[in-house]
Amino acid sequence: AQKITQTQPGMFVQEKEAVTLDCTYDTSDPSYGLFWYKQPSSGEMIFLIYQGSYDQQNATEGRYSLNFQKARKSANLVISASQLGDSAMYFCAMREGAGGYNKLIFGAGTRLAVHP
């Protein structure tokens, strides 16, 4: 069955340091996509980064990078040089298939607190 697991309910990091948020997934579909979304206290879900299952390189978007370990079925989010504004809930999500539709399966989320 498709599943996303985020084992860290809460994390904290010192400002300017890097932090890794864990995500593992389970799927039998060889074609899938992995997403990370950020949800600040205001409530909206902000897309951060995407990794396709056939992508050869790890995705990067500014300070965000996705450490994609396909054999281990993990897709950890790395935030470099943390900022106070990074404090939020972070959700890992998976989309099965290559159809381009966004029926996503979400993990439980990790609450990140960035301390000055």
Add this chain to the structure above:
Amino acid sequence: EAGVTQFPSHSVIEKGQTVTLRCDPISGHDNLYWYRRVMGKEIKFLLHFVKESKQDESGMPNNRFLAERTGGTYSTLKVQPAELEDSGVYFCASSQDRYRGDTEAFFGQGTRLTVV
């Protein structure tokens, strides 16, 4: 360009009443999704529209929930009659036509529904 907007942002209703949530997707986005997060649980897929047609409604919990997307523009999600377990945050998301490639879903800020 306006993002996905949802209305209302908060709603408190009594058990047995009816509530209608509205979502305005990003202009030109054919795909519209509804998700919800009930207290302490993961964000769950409810249904997916392609234009005005329901592509997938496998996540709709029961027949008290009715979603429409007349004209393929905005969508409404009606809960009638509301039950206590319907409380949670309802998210709407939209994405472009699937044939334009893998595009991420853009989420609204959510509607927080509280049934008392």
